[in-house]
Amino acid sequence: KELLIDFQEVVDEHSSENMAKVVWETLTQYGLIEWIIAFVMDNATNNDTMVVAIEQCCCEVGVYFSAKEVRMCCMPHTIHLAAIKVQTISIPH
Numbered sequence: 001k002e003l004l005i006d007f008q009e010v011v012d013e014h015s016s017e018n019m020a021k022v023v024w025e026t027l028t029q030y031g032l033i034e035w036i037i038a039f040v041m042d043n044a045t046n047n048d049t050m051v052v053a054i055e056q057c058c059c060e061v062g063v064y065f066s067a068k069e070v071r072m073c074c075m076p077h078t079i080h081l082a083a084i085k086v087q088t089i090s091i092p093h
Helices: 016-029 045-060 075-088
Strands: 039-041 071-073
Touching: 016 045, 039 045, 045 071, 071 075
Parallel strands: 039 071
Antiparallel strands: none
8 A cells, every 4th residue: 555645845956965855854754764675766866975964863862764775766767768768779771
């Protein structure tokens, strides 16, 4: 079952630090820091580094969290990127 718990605008640049701050505030507000199972996102680099920033925040409060173990790419997004790539390939006649 899924539940949207928060929806916030990232006012500044969508850097990993700014995104991590917004996510950390939500996790803290709802007491979810120790309940993180996975982050499912597209494959943007700032998402990778955002999860590393969350790992650092968890470490500071004594919660085990491995950015490498919980980072998952969104399968529909990955398929979409692959489909776009296939469309750009020239097939000789």
